Amino acid sequence: MSLWTSAEIAAATDGTASAGFDVTGVTFDSREVGRGDLFLALTGETTNGHRFLDQAFAQGAAGALVSEATPHPHVAVADTTAALDALGAAARARMQGKVIGVTGSVGKTGTKEALFAALDRPEPGTAHRSVKSYNNHTGVPLSLARMPRETRFGVFEMGMNHEGELAQLTRLVRPHVAIVTTIAPAHMGFFDSEAAIADAKSEIFQGLEPGGTAIVPFDSPHRDRLIAAAQPYAGRIVTFGLGDGADFRAVEQMRTRTGGTFVTARFDKRELSFTISQLGPHWVSNAMAILAAVDAVGSDLEMAGLAMAEMGGLPGRGARFLASVDGGEALVIDESYNANPASMRATLAVLAREDGRKLAVLGEMRELGDHSEAFHADLAEPIAAAGVERAILVGEAMQPLANALEGRIDFVHVPDAATALDRLNAVLAPGDAVLVKGSNGVRLSGLVAALAERQRP
Template identity: 75%
Template sequence: MSLWTSAAIADATGGAASAAFDVSGVTFDSREVGPGDLFIALTGESTDGHKFLDQAFERGAAGALVSQSSNHPNVRVADTFAGLEALAKASRARTNAKIVGVTGSAGKTGTKEALFAALDRSPNKTAHRSVKSYNNHTGVPLSLSRMPASMDYGVFEMGMNHPGELAHLTTLVRPHVAIVTAIAPAHAAFFPDESAIADAKGEIFQGLEPGGVAIVPFDSPHRDRLTAAAQPHAARIVTFGVGEGADVAALEAVRTGTGGTFVTARVGERELSYTISQPGQHWVSNSLAVLAAVDAVGGDLALAGLALAELGGLAGRGDRFWASAGDGRALVIDESYNANPASMRATLAVLGAEEGRKLAVLGEMRELGDKSPGYHADLADPIRNAGVQLVILVGEAMAPLAEALEGQVEIVHVPDAAAARDRLVAELRSGDAVLIKGSNGVGLSALVAALGGGKT
């Protein structure tokens, strides 16, 4: 099925087509090109996509978006990044889908995936979402350009690490519903305080379509700030949380025998009960945001509950697998994709609920600015509360935490992921439970891969 024709691409971007062609997908990474894809030759400071045109067509590309002459079928534009954004705008303009935008300091990818699963489950309805964590200035327009015109729902994750970024991305997405999952000191190096982070996340509401709905975390200390940011743009503001007074509230949450949570929730005047397959209290909050969004777009809440019960783990974001250990196996919780103080605490609590000896491989949290030593040292209590018996700390920024734990927990402090891998493999025993988490740049995904994970 054709996603774009060369004529439609040329019309959207103001470019000129060298030949007629149809494409069934879009990518700007030549390593991800599949048969029938449009390859967008982006140019940057360190590389130029035009150098990979031959490789892209060898892998099956049907056409390319270029700003230089090429012998391959193409649409030529003055600037390929501007062309990508123009294609994204055209994709958004041609669809009648209900669009949901998701942002937050933590939980946005999991919430996006759960919401997609809930909406895509609807009979005779189809949903599209941004894949992986394509949530930045290139990932968001790419995800939009990949959306077929016939979709009923679209779910797009939006991230930022500087003020003003979300204000632009949300004007591309133009959501009917906009969610802020949580506010935490992620990317704190670029903001004077957490309130400024809340302000930057609140920019998502600026792109709301007329009649749009803003979904805000009720239990956040920044609730009122987010509500104020939403008021000029939203026809309705919905809160979610466990606190008394939330519009979508958890009335009861009980841990199941398999590690998930059985929740009874109130959505407006209705009550429903459902099971969350994913472990951790933070998933209760995520699920409430999902229910609020499903309700806002007129989806089926019962089907959303079933989707939450069957949601699988995401590689790097809570996936679980068994690794060989001694004469048996050990449970590995893969949270290697990223980390900030809030998500570290949440996943350490998940580890604490597991059986057996508990180990944690924790990579340094980056982009925390001059408050970084304090944020790292403050993880000492969550580590102790989780009953961790051995913690492998990775990176120089972990020194304050090593000092805070001295004499209380067995500590190994190593410089990099390779050293962490060697030490963990030597230490791992049958029946252990190990959490692996750190900022993406630390490279703990290689450790996960060495243990046999990272494939989902």
């Protein structure tokens, strides 16, 4: 079954189709175009997608959404970015299943992926989610536009770094369930306080469908603030976490031999025991939010537990592999996608559990504004507590941390990821465990890719 016909695209976007065609996928990145796709020729300050139309059709595109003349099969509109929003809204309108929206300063991508796995496990192929971290003003409508019409469960990640952004996105997604994972000092360069971040994250509740469910972190200092923000929009408010009184609470937890956690969750006078394959105590709390959402949409909780036991590590967010070094192998923990003070602490706690010598390649944390120096310096204590024997600090903003670590552990401070790789290669030894984490703009993913090339076949 086609994802969209040209007639449906034209009706949704108030456009004009040049010919009849069907598409099986949607993308605005010409590098991702595959056979049968609709290519969205978006225009922006630095690029114009119309320049890549020939390339897109050479790669197999079935049609394009355009605002400039082209001989290729297309739907012509006045504004392709506005048309993308319209196509996303049309996808949401025709979908008859349940939709879950996820936001938070930390853990939203992992929670989204685990929710997708949990909802797809009972009936594979019936769930849909936003891929990668497509969580902004173009990524969210694209993820909606890619949603098959027969989808039973849709899971969408929504991000923001300014007030008002989530309000716009959530009204497009119109979730039946809205989750806030963790509030942390991310994007502090754009907000006066962590409480202001909580207010911005709580905008997700404004798009809830009538009678919808708001899911709030019980252990957060901003819990009551989030609950108050949800009350005008939610038919039901559910809390999750570890503290006594949470609606979905982890009452027992035990580390498994593979590093995951065996958990017993209690909710509504029921209990469920299952294993979380993902590493770190923060995943225990995330799992409670996942169970709350699965319960809210009426899916299978036992299957959700199985799905969380089967999940592998996510690239850039906890994926693990062994890299060959002279005389053996070293463990690489890939947390290279992004970083803020809370996620740095959480992943350092994961590193602390590993055997062998512990190394950390840590890139600077961005968008922290006037708080940047203090937040970087404050990482000295969790680094020491994790037992890190050698740290490689990457980026100019790491200078306060370098000052704080002086005389405490062995470290070097380097300007970029390429230099960090050279320094790591010089010291990496068999049996080492190395954590790689930093803001995405530091480009530590390239360092990880270089290490991944050294995996044994």
